[in-house]
Amino acid sequence: MIEVALDHVSKQFGNVKGVTDVNIRIQPGEFFTFLGPSGCGKTTTLRMIAGFYFPSEGRIVFGDQDVTTLPPNKRNTGMVFQNYALFPHMTVFENVAFGLQVRKVPKSEMIERAHRALKQVHLDGYGSRRIDQLSGGQQQRVALARALVIEPKILLLDEPLSNLDAKLREETRIEIKRLQLDLGITTIYVTHDQAEAMAMSDRIMVMQGGVVQQIGSPEEIYNRPVNRFVASFIGESNLWEGTVERIEDGEAIIRIAPDLRLRGLTANASADCSLEAGKKVSLSIRPESIREAGGEETGDNIVTGSVVISEFTGVSVNYVSQVADQQLKAMFVNQGHRVRGRGEAISLFIPKESIYFLG
Amino acid sequence: MITNTPNAPRPSKPRMGLPRRSGPITQSPYFVYVLVAPLFLILLAYVVYPLFQTFVQSIQVEDQFSLTNYARFFSLEHTSNLEALWTSIYISVLSVITCAIVGVAMAFLLERYEFPGRKVLAVLVLVPMALPPLVGVLSFTFLYGESGIIPRALKELLHLEQVPFYLKGIWGVLVVHTFTMYTYFYMTASSAIRGLDPSLEEAAASLGAGRLYIWRRVILPMLTPALVASSLLVFMIAMASYTAPLIFGIERTMTMQIYLSRTNGNLDMAAAQSTILSVVSIVFLLVMRWYQGLRNYQNMSKGISVHRTEVKSAVGKYVAMILSIIGVIILLLPIFVLVLISLSTNGTWTTQVLPPEYTFEHYIKLFTDSKTWRPIANSFQMSFVATIGNVIFGVAAAYAMVRLKFKGKTLLDVLIMLPWALPGTVVAVNLIAAFSEPNVFSFNQVLIGSFWILPLAYFVRHLPLVFRSTSATLVQMDASVEEAARNLGASWWYSFRRVVFPMALSGILAGTLLAFVQGIGEFVSSILLFTAKSTPLSVEIFQRMYSFEFGTACAYGVLQITLIIIVLFVSRKITGDNTAI
Numbered sequence: 001m002i003e004v005a006l007d008h009v010s011k012q013f014g015n016v017k018g019v020t021d022v023n024i025r026i027q028p029g030e031f032f033t034f035l036g037p038s039g040c041g042k043t044t045t046l047r048m049i050a051g052f053y054f055p056s057e058g059r060i061v062f063g064d065q066d067v068t069t070l071p072p073n074k075r076n077t078g079m080v081f082q083n084y085a086l087f088p089h090m091t092v093f094e095n096v097a098f099g100l101q102v103r104k105v106p107k108s109e110m111i112e113r114a115h116r117a118l119k120q121v122h123l124d125g126y127g128s129r130r131i132d133q134l135s136g137g138q139q140q141r142v143a144l145a146r147a148l149v150i151e152p153k154i155l156l157l158d159e160p161l162s163n164l165d166a167k168l169r170e171e172t173r174i175e176i177k178r179l180q181l182d183l184g185i186t187t188i189y190v191t192h193d194q195a196e197a198m199a200m201s202d203r204i205m206v207m208q209g210g211v212v213q214q215i216g217s218p219e220e221i222y223n224r225p226v227n228r229f230v231a232s233f234i235g236e237s238n239l240w241e242g243t244v245e246r247i248e249d250g251e252a253i254i255r256i257a258p259d260l261r262l263r264g265l266t267a268n269a270s271a272d273c274s275l276e277a278g279k280k281v282s283l284s285i286r287p288e289s290i291r292e293a294g295g296e297e298t299g300d301n302i303v304t305g306s307v308v309i310s311e312f313t314g315v316s317v318n319y320v321s322q323v324a325d326q327q328l329k330a331m332f333v334n335q336g337h338r339v340r341g342r343g344e345a346i347s348l349f350i351p352k353e354s355i356y357f358l359g
Numbered sequence: 360m361i362t363n364t365p366n367a368p369r370p371s372k373p374r375m376g377l378p379r380r381s382g383p384i385t386q387s388p389y390f391v392y393v394l395v396a397p398l399f400l401i402l403l404a405y406v407v408y409p410l411f412q413t414f415v416q417s418i419q420v421e422d423q424f425s426l427t428n429y430a431r432f433f434s435l436e437h438t439s440n441l442e443a444l445w446t447s448i449y450i451s452v453l454s455v456i457t458c459a460i461v462g463v464a465m466a467f468l469l470e471r472y473e474f475p476g477r478k479v480l481a482v483l484v485l486v487p488m489a490l491p492p493l494v495g496v497l498s499f500t501f502l503y504g505e506s507g508i509i510p511r512a513l514k515e516l517l518h519l520e521q522v523p524f525y526l527k528g529i530w531g532v533l534v535v536h537t538f539t540m541y542t543y544f545y546m547t548a549s550s551a552i553r554g555l556d557p558s559l560e561e562a563a564a565s566l567g568a569g570r571l572y573i574w575r576r577v578i579l580p581m582l583t584p585a586l587v588a589s590s591l592l593v594f595m596i597a598m599a600s601y602t603a604p605l606i607f608g609i610e611r612t613m614t615m616q617i618y619l620s621r622t623n624g625n626l627d628m629a630a631a632q633s634t635i636l637s638v639v640s641i642v643f644l645l646v647m648r649w650y651q652g653l654r655n656y657q658n659m660s661k662g663i664s665v666h667r668t669e670v671k672s673a674v675g676k677y678v679a680m681i682l683s684i685i686g687v688i689i690l691l692l693p694i695f696v697l698v699l700i701s702l703s704t705n706g707t708w709t710t711q712v713l714p715p716e717y718t719f720e721h722y723i724k725l726f727t728d729s730k731t732w733r734p735i736a737n738s739f740q741m742s743f744v745a746t747i748g749n750v751i752f753g754v755a756a757a758y759a760m761v762r763l764k765f766k767g768k769t770l771l772d773v774l775i776m777l778p779w780a781l782p783g784t785v786v787a788v789n790l791i792a793a794f795s796e797p798n799v800f801s802f803n804q805v806l807i808g809s810f811w812i813l814p815l816a817y818f819v820r821h822l823p824l825v826f827r828s829t830s831a832t833l834v835q836m837d838a839s840v841e842e843a844a845r846n847l848g849a850s851w852w853y854s855f856r857r858v859v860f861p862m863a864l865s866g867i868l869a870g871t872l873l874a875f876v877q878g879i880g881e882f883v884s885s886i887l888l889f890t891a892k893s894t895p896l897s898v899e900i901f902q903r904m905y906s907f908e909f910g911t912a913c914a915y916g917v918l919q920i921t922l923i924i925i926v927l928f929v930s931r932k933i934t935g936d937n938t939a940i
Contacts, residue, residue, distance in 0.1 A: 052842055072845040073854075085843035089861045098857070099847030150847060 001028035002063045002153045002186055004049065009058035011044055018044040019210040022058075026188065027202075031180055033189045035197040036207035037233070042190045043158060045207075049188060050156055051075050062153060073102075078147030079156040083163065084139050086131045092118070092142050093127035099150035117149035118142075120179065137168045144176070148183070155180070155187040161196065173200060194234050198222065206230050226270050228358050231284040238285040238329055239358075246277050251352065254281060257324035263300045264355035272359035282358040287318070289354030290330040293347040301350045303328070307340050321346050391765045398756050399767070402774040404800035405819050409789035410637060410781075416792050417630035428631035440632065443611040450529060450612065451597035454536040455590050461537060462544025463586070470552045474670040476683030483690045485546075487539050489923045490693060491880035492602040493897055494916035497904060498693035499526065499535050500606060501700060508696065511712045531607040536597055538693075543596070544589045551585035584651075591647045595640060599782030601883045614784045614883075621788070621887065633788040637781060644780035648773065694920060701913035708909060721914035731911060734899035735918070741810075741895060742878025745817035749874045752818075753825025754867055758859070760826075761833040762841070779823040783883030786820055790888065812888050813895060817878040824877065825870035832866030833859075869930035876926045880919050 004026040011018035019041035026032045034042035047053045049060060051072030059068045067075055078099075086095050096117055100110040118124050121141035131139065140160060147155060160176070161169045177200050180187050191197050197204050198218040206213040206221060206229075214226045225231035232239060242254035247266060252275050254262050262283065266275050273281065293302045305323035317332045317339050330348055340346055420427050432440045469481045487495070503509050503526040510522035517523065526534055555578065563573045601614040610619065613636045620629035670679050701721055703714030724731045756775055760768065778786060794806035794815075806812045840862070844854035860867075882897035889898050896915060903912035 050842075050846055052845075072842070073848045073850055075846075076848065077846060079843065079846040081839045081843060083837060083839060085837060085839035087840060087844070087858055087862075098844065098849070102848040102850075102853060146843075146847065156846075 001184055003028050003061075004032075004154060004186060004188070005059075005061040006045070006049075007059040007061065009045070009048060009055045009060060011041075011048060011053060012056045017210050018053075019207070022212055024205060024212075024215060026186060028186055029184045031177070031187045031189065031200060031202045033191060033197045033201040033204045034207060035191060035194060035204050035233075036213075037192055039209075040207040041210035042192075042207050044210075046156055046158055046188060046190045049154070050077055050079050076150070076152055077154045077156050078150055078152030080140075080143045080147050080158065080160045082159040084143040086139055086142055086146070088131050090131070091127065092123065092129045092131065092134070095131070095142055096127075096146045096149050099146065103150065113149055117145040120148065121145045121175075136164055137172060140164060140172060141175075144179070148179070148185075153186065155185050157187065157189045159191055160189075161191070162193075169196075176200070198234070206233065208233075224268075224270070224356070225284065225358070227272065228282055228284075231356070231358060236287050236329060236331075238283075238287065238327075240283045240285065240326055242281055242283060244275055244277050244279050244281055247275060252281075252357070254283065256283075256326060260303065260324045260326075262350060262355060263352045264357060265352055266357075268353070268355060269357035270359060273357045274359070275357060284356045284358055285328075285350055286354060287329040287331040289351060290328070291349045291351070292332060293349040301352055302347060303350065304345065304347045307342055307344050307346055310340055310342060312339050319346065321348065323348070391763050395759050395763065395765055395767075395771070398752070398759060398771060399774075401752060402771070405815065406774060406778055406822075408800060409786075409793035410777075412792040413630045413637075413785075413789045414634050416627055417634045420627055428628050429635075431628070432631055432635065439611065440616060443613050443616045444635070446529075446609065446611045447598055447613040450532055450536070450600075451594045453533055454540060454597040455593045457533065457537040458541040458544050458593050459586065459590065462541040462589070463548045463582075465541070465545050466548035466552055470549050471668060472670055472679075473667040474679035474683070475676055476680055476687070480683050480686055483687055485542060485927075486690045486694065488542050489920050489927065490539060491882070491897070491916075491919050491923065492539065492600075493880075493882040493900060494697065494919060495539050495693065496535055496602050496606045497900070497912065497916065498697045499531070499538070501696050501909075502692055503534070504531075506710075508712060515712055526607070528607055528609060532600070532603040532609055535603045535607075536600065540593050540596060543592050544586070547585040547589045548582060551582050555581055587650055588647065591643055591650070595643045595647075595780060598636070598639060598643075599784070599883075601782065601784050614782055617784050617788060618887070629788055630792060633785045637785050640780045640782065640785070641777065644773070644776060648776075697913045697916050697920070700909050701917050703910050703913075705908045705910045714909075718910070721910045724911070725914055725918065734894050734896045734915075737893045738879045738896035741814045741893065742817055742875050742881075744814040745821065745878050746871060746875040748814075748818040749821055749825045750867065750871050752822065753870060753874075754829050754863075756826050757829035757833055757863075758855075761830050762838065775826050776823050778819045783820060783881070784887065786816060787884035787887035790816055790819070790884075807888070808890055810890070810893050812890075813885060813893065816884045816888055817874075817881055820881065820884060821874040821877055824874040825867065828866040828870030828873070829863055830866075832863045836862050865933045868933055872926040872930050876923050879922065 006022050006024045009022045010020050022041075022045055024032075034045055036042050044053065048055050051067070051070060051074075054069050059066055061067065062075070087098065090098070093114055097110055097114040100113060105113070115124065115127070118127060121144050123138065123141055123145065126134070126138065126142075131142070134142065140163070143160070157176070161172055164172060173196060189197070189200065198221075201218055203215060203217055204221050205215045208229050214221055214230050216224075221230060222234055225234060228239060231237050240256055242256040242262070245253045245255045245261065247253075250266050251263055252266050254264065256262060264283065269275060275281065303323045305321035305328065307319050307321050308327065309318075309320040311318040312334075314334065316334055317337075319330050319332075319340065321328050321330065328348065417428055418424060418426060431437065435441075465484055469477060469484065490498070501507055505522065505525045505527065507525060510525045513519070513524075514522045559577055559581075560573055563577050568576065599614065600612075601618070604610075604612045604615050605618075609615065613632060617629050617632045617636070620626075620632060670676055700708070700714060702717045702719065704716040704718045704720075707716045708714035725735065726732060756771065759765075760772060781789075790812060791807055794801050794812065797803040797805055804811070806815060836859070841854055841859055844858045845851070849857065880897055881895065882901070885895045885898050886901065889895055894902075896919065900912045900915045903909075903915070
């Protein structure tokens with residue numbers, strides 16, 4: 001297990017900024033994810049850690065070793081590429097043994113370790129197959145075995161699941177997580193799929209436009225996003241605009257429309273948000289926190305509207321309703337209630353704890 | 360490091376003990392220039408410097424700066440040079456038109472229609488590629504020339520006084536050009552047609568477009584890039600054509616003028632003509648590069664299956680069958696006639712329709728008589744030397760172009776393609792200008808008149824072949840595969856040896872074989888550069904022809920064709936099988 005530190009790292013490509021001032025410390029054994037839309041700089045950052053790019057500024061440190069300009073073959077990281085990058089002219093076994101051959105591991109030990117690695121990914125018996133005889137999922141596991149067999153200090157995963165179909169993706173996700181926990185290896189994972197990132201990571205770094213937006217546990221990032229980008233990128237969210245009307249007893253009353261007011265907790269606010277009377281403010285409301293207003297919930301934070309879109313997915317019923325001049329997405333777990341159709345009136349309750357203020 | 364969970368492999372030895380070979384130099388951003396410098400040096404020495412020397416020669420008359428040669432070239436009083444330029448251009452333009460018609464028509468017929476005889480025709484349509492220029496022209500004169508088999512046969516059959524027709528002059532050149540060059544159009548057009556996603560046509564049809572409208576608005580625009588590229592290519596090759604005008608006796612073409620100026624000892628005029636032809640070729644090369652960069656409608660859809668329209672009517676079937684048979688005959692006749700004449704006794708065929716006496720002696724002599732074996736051995740030897748150079752240079756240059764980042768990439772690319780754009784005649788004149796005297800690039804030797812000049816000429820002329828086929832496979836190979844090797848601890852050299860080279864091997868091999876077989880058949884620059892001590896095969900064929908030893912000349916030709924067919928077959932096999940990337 002080893003710590004990975006990026007010390008104010010920036011990368012420029014000619015005049016184009018790749019990433020700007022990434023400053024992180026990844027703990028030994030941690031599962032750390034770079035999350036963001038394509039072109040956000042997450043892969044660039046990963047490639048600097050692997051040594052395929054050298055930073056324009058800043059340092060990269062593994063444990064106590066400065067590796068900033070160390071060539072990739074001296075870093076002892078194991079990487080799984082998005083397209084797997086398996087050697088097509090070699091068999092499965094030869095692919096896995098490649099890194100051991102480079103290290104001049106004695107033959108008997110090499111064979112034993114390669115076989116053990118294939119067994120770890122449930123591919124024992126596939127050693128003599130050619131790469132093009134494997135399915136996508138099998139190729140993915142060969143790539144994983146090839147990266148793990150060299151006992152790397154750090155495991156780097158560049159969107160390893162993006163070429164798999166949905167069902168296989170879920171299986172492989174659990175498999176990767178299991179291996180990572182078993183081996184206790186420091187792992188850096190790159191993805192644009194927020195659900196994947198949430199499910200697997202100890203901590204997530206959200207990036208956009210080459211700039212780090214937020215670093216935190218999945219829970220922190222979901223529940224306390226620092227800005228509008230993070231709030232909208234992670235999960236689904238209703239982002240409403242409003243004006244602060246007044247503050248009382250740790251609660252803020254926000255006017256959304258002339259006859260639509262919401263009450264929220266002032267504690268639920270991002271750092272860049274100042275709640276003062278008369279100021280404009282953004283509200284983030286998660287669809288799953290909204291409840292149907294029945295008998296018991298009355299008074300504040302009850303809104304009425306009409307259903308615009310109604311989706312029945314099996315697990316849940318999703319509504320988009322027109323509330324005043326705003327649209328509100330709400331999600332209810334399917335409990336066998338009647339599904340409302342388009343145009344029907346709906347009354348919704350937004351708990352004040354679930355409103356999050358953004359700057 | 361890894362914890363001792365029962366599942367995990369235990370670390371056996373420290374991983375950081377890898378040798379640290381790369382010093383600080385290799386990490387400098389300028390190190391890449393150290394790597395590519397030898398490539399530039401070779402191009403400078405053997406492509407740019409000779410070109411420049413020819414130019415210098417052309418503007419010097421009796422050691423004085425003078426533009427007399429250019430003034431004379433463009434003079435309106437002695438118009439032979441301008442006439443030559445004009446003739447070259449219009450032969451080339453006509454060649455483009457005839458080749459386009461034949462090539463595109465064949466491509467559509469074979470790609471889109473199903474008719475009796477299609478499969479045979481689809482294989483034989485590429486036969487002209489197996490004909491080396493000189494051998495091709497010879498077989499055409501044997502077939503359709505004034506004393507050719509077909510005109511004489513017609514005269515006999517129809518009891519005429521004179522032969523009814525025969526190929527001569529510009530028409531002869533044009534027919535030979537069409538036969539040998541339509542394949543460029545055929546290949547690009549048929550791959551473009553194959554790449555046309557039928558769903559595009561279906562989409563157009565579903566939007567209400569009629570058959571003709573689809574052609575005009577969808578199919579033709581999609582084919583335009585392929586057609587323009589092949590037009591430029593055929594134009595350049597026709598401009599450079601030397602053998603056809605030589606055999607059909609057209610003196611007023613650029614290449615022939617250069618040859619004549621040289622043989623008349625008018626060296627600086629030859630240099631001026633050469634320079635002008637170089638300029639034309641270079642302009643065309645640049646236009647072609649610019650055009651190819653401009654538009655690229657490659658279809659990214661996979662698994663396209665084009666539905667061939669079946670010719671159903673009985674009449675259509677018969678017409679198609681008869682036309683296919685005629686096509687097959689036209690395509691195969693040149694090779695049959697070479698084989699036939701190669702089996703005829705030298706000196707016996709005079710006024711008869713077909714050679715009267717046959718023997719197998721020429722083939723036996725080819726390999727047993729040291730006098731006839733010598734040119735074969737010479738060509739193999741010289742081409743072998745040149746090909747080794749081509750492989751080393753071509754692979755290094757292809758790797759640098761595809762994988763390294765450095766300034767001057769476009770320049771390197773243009774310089775490598777330059778010898779391919781330059782007519783063989785010009786390459787020869789350039790080498791003569793550069794290496795008639797000892798200099799640094801020739802290691803202080805006079806290369807002209809030595810064994811080394813022809814291998815050098817072959818090296819220069821076929822420089823792009825290995826480069827192109829290697830870079831084509833390297834481009835297909837995902838860069839992350841090499842990165843994966845590096846990530847697993849392989850040094851640059853180790854990953855090149857174990858990963859890049861084996862994966863590019865098919866492309867390297869295909870280019871190498873092609874360069875080798877082209878070197879064996881090279882005629883255009885050989886005729887200007889050869890020495891009596893190491894006469895190459897092609898020049899020997901030419902000389903045998905002029906001493907009326909048709910049998911021996913054709914036996915040499917058949918040998919060459921056999922070699923080319925083997926090479927084409929082998930390289931198709933190796934590049935075709937290795938698509939599992």
